[in-house]
Amino acid sequence: MSHFVRRQRYLIDFTLASLGRRKGKNLGLLGVYTLIVFLLASVMLFSQSLRREAGLLLENAPEVVVQRMVAGRHDLIPADYLERIGKVRGVVAKYGRLWGYFYDPAVQANYTLLVPRDRQIKNGEMIVGHGIARTRGLGAGDYLTFRSAQGQSFAFRVADVLASDAELVSADLLLVNEADFRAFFGITAGMYTDIALEVRNPREVRKVAEKLSVMLPDTRPILREEILRTYDALFQWRQGIVFVLLGGSLLAFVIFAWDKASGLSAEEKREIGILKAIGWETGDVIRMKFWEGALVSLGAFLLGYLAAYGHVFFFDAALFAPVLKGWAVLYPRFHPQPFVDGLQVATLFFFTVFPYTVATVVPIWRAATTDPDAVMR
Amino acid sequence: MIKIHDISKVFNQGQPNEFWAVRGITLDIDVKRVTVLRGPSGSGKTTLLSMIGCLSRPTSGRIFLGERNLSGLPERFLTQIRRETFGFIFQRFNLIQGLTVLDNVMLPAYPLAPDHGALVQQAHALLEQFGMAAKRESKVEWLSGGEAQRTAICRALLNDPQVLIADEPTANLDTRLSQEFMHIIDELKAAGRTIILTSHDPVVSDAACVDRVITLRDGQVQDS
Numbered sequence: 299m300s301h302f303v304r305r306q307r308y309l310i311d312f313t314l315a316s317l318g319r320r321k322g323k324n325l326g327l328l329g330v331y332t333l334i335v336f337l338l339a340s341v342m343l344f345s346q347s348l349r350r351e352a353g354l355l356l357e358n359a360p361e362v363v364v365q366r367m368v369a370g371r372h373d374l375i376p377a378d379y380l381e382r383i384g385k386v387r388g389v390v391a392k393y394g395r396l397w398g399y400f401y402d403p404a405v406q407a408n409y410t411l412l413v414p415r416d417r418q419i420k421n422g423e424m425i426v427g428h429g430i431a432r433t434r435g436l437g438a439g440d441y442l443t444f445r446s447a448q449g450q451s452f453a454f455r456v457a458d459v460l461a462s463d464a465e466l467v468s469a470d471l472l473l474v475n476e477a478d479f480r481a482f483f484g485i486t487a488g489m490y491t492d493i494a495l496e497v498r499n500p501r502e503v504r505k506v507a508e509k510l511s512v513m514l515p516d517t518r519p520i521l522r523e524e525i526l527r528t529y530d531a532l533f534q535w536r537q538g539i540v541f542v543l544l545g546g547s548l549l550a551f552v553i554f555a556w557d558k559a560s561g562l563s564a565e566e567k568r569e570i571g572i573l574k575a576i577g578w579e580t581g582d583v584i585r586m587k588f589w590e591g592a593l594v595s596l597g598a599f600l601l602g603y604l605a606a607y608g609h610v611f612f613f614d615a616a617l618f619a620p621v622l623k624g625w626a627v628l629y630p631r632f633h634p635q636p637f638v639d640g641l642q643v644a645t646l647f648f649f650t651v652f653p654y655t656v657a658t659v660v661p662i663w664r665a666a667t668t669d670p671d672a673v674m675r
Numbered sequence: 676m677i678k679i680h681d682i683s684k685v686f687n688q689g690q691p692n693e694f695w696a697v698r699g700i701t702l703d704i705d706v707k708r709v710t711v712l713r714g715p716s717g718s719g720k721t722t723l724l725s726m727i728g729c730l731s732r733p734t735s736g737r738i739f740l741g742e743r744n745l746s747g748l749p750e751r752f753l754t755q756i757r758r759e760t761f762g763f764i765f766q767r768f769n770l771i772q773g774l775t776v777l778d779n780v781m782l783p784a785y786p787l788a789p790d791h792g793a794l795v796q797q798a799h800a801l802l803e804q805f806g807m808a809a810k811r812e813s814k815v816e817w818l819s820g821g822e823a824q825r826t827a828i829c830r831a832l833l834n835d836p837q838v839l840i841a842d843e844p845t846a847n848l849d850t851r852l853s854q855e856f857m858h859i860i861d862e863l864k865a866a867g868r869t870i871i872l873t874s875h876d877p878v879v880s881d882a883a884c885v886d887r888v889i890t891l892r893d894g895q896v897q898d899s
Contacts, residue, residue, distance in 0.1 A: 301788050304790075304791075305785075305786065305788035308788055311785075312778075312782070312785060315773075315778060316773075318773075319772070319773030319774070320773075565772075569771055572771060574754070575757075575763055575765075576782060576830065577754065577758030577759075577783045577786060578754075578785070580750065582785070582786045669731045669732075670730050670731075671722075671725040671730040671731035
C-alpha cells in the first residue's frame, strides 16, 4: 500500500474515532442531512423520470401540428386546408385529426376524446384509458353514458381498456370513431380539430413551419420539439414548486450545518493544538478535518440518494407523486422506469457535499496555522 | 548539545499589553542529562521550554540543535524536527478524550503512516514497559492521574525522540506518584535520552537523577 493511501487511512481512522465520540450529535446531523438529500433527490429523480417518460411517449407524435386561429383562439380547421398545403418538400404525410375535451361531472374530471388513425372502432363503442377505467370502475362490455353538446345522451360500450404502460398521457383518454365523435361534439363533416404533418428530417421541421406560416396566415404550426419543451417546463415548474416548499427546511438545515461545521468548539481547538504539538503538520490537521466533512456529507449523500432511488423507483414516489404528476384530475398510476441522469447526480453532489466539506475545512485553516504552544498554557 | 543564544520572546508586541516572557537568555543544555528549569509562575520556564521544543519561535536570538539553527526554519521543517527529535509530556497530560489509551499513544505516528501492525506492536511494547498494557483499550477519561501520565509518557516516546520535554509533570500528582515519575525519568536518562523539565516541585528539582537546575526569574536566568 502506498505511503499516501496509508496516511489517508490513518487520518480517516482518527476522524471516524473522533466522530464516534459525539455519536448522538453526529448521527443526528447525518440523519437530517440524509433526509434533505433524500427529499431533493426524490424530487429530481421523479421529475426527470416524468420528463423522460413524456419524451418517449411523444416520440411517435407528428413533427408538426397546424391549428387554425380565429381571433387569437384555436378553431376548427377546414379539410380543404390539406389541399392548400399541397406538396411541401420534406413532408411525408399529412392528415386531419379529431380530438377534444369532455368534462364528466360524475367524477369531476376532464377526459380527452380522440379519433385514432390506426384503430377501427365500431359505432357506439369506445376504448378507454386506464385512469378512466379505474375511476369509473369500467371493464370491457360496460356502458358509459355522456351528455353531448346538443343535450342528447350518448351511450358508449367499452370495447377495450388501453394498456397501462403509457398511462402518463393516456390515463384520461377516450377513443371513439369519427362518426361518433362528430355526432357527439356536433362537428360537421369537412372540419378537423387540427392537421398533423410528418416530417422525416428533423432539420427540415422549422423550414416547413415557416412555409406553412406564409401559406396559411390564419394558422399556427406547433412543433413536437416545442411540446417537449412545454412538458419540460411544466415538470420543471412543478419541481420548482416542491423545491420552494422544501426551501424553508433546506435553509434551516443549511444554517444548522454551517454552524456545526464552521464553528470550532474550545475542545476542538485544544485538540488541534495537541495534535500539532505531538508532530502533526498543519496539512495533516486540515486533511483530517476534510475527511470529517467529506465522510459526513458523502455518507449522507449516498444514503439519501439510495433512499430516494428506492422511494421513486420501487415505491412510485409515494410522497411527491400527487404534486409532481397531477395530470388532469385522474392521477395516472405510473411506474417510473429507473433512470439516473449523471449531470443531475453531479449537481446534487456539488450542492450538498461540497459546501459542507468547505464549511468544515475553512475555519480549521486559521486554527491549524497558529503556533501549537497554546497547549502549554 | 542544545545551544540557546540570546533569545527573547515577547507577546502582544506593540500593544498596550506587551509582555516580555523571556529576555536575552543564553544557555547550553547537555545531551543525555536531566535539566530542570525552575522558577515561580511567570518566570518564563514554559515559554523557554516551548521554544526549545519547536512549539514556538523566539522573537530574537537563535537556538541550535547540534549544529542546526532551529530559529529560522519554516513551519514544516520545525514540525518534522519536533516529531523526530522531541517528545512532550504536558502539565495536564493533554490526552485526547474519548479515544482509547492505545489510540492516544499511536497518534504521533499517524502522519508518518508506518505499517499498522508494526505501529500497534511498538505501542504495545511501550504500554507494557510502563505497566499500562491492561488499560490499552480503556478510554483515557477513565484513567487515574498516574495512569494518564504514564500514557502521556508512552505517547511522548513513540517516535523514539532524543529529547524528552516535560512541562510541570508533577503538578497534578501526589508525592508518591511524583517520586514514581522521577524514577521513570531516571530510567529514561539511563537509556540515553536528554530530558528537560520545568517544575517548582522540590520532588523534581531535588531528585538524584537531576544533573542541573536552572533558576529563572522575570524571563532571565538567575542561577544555573
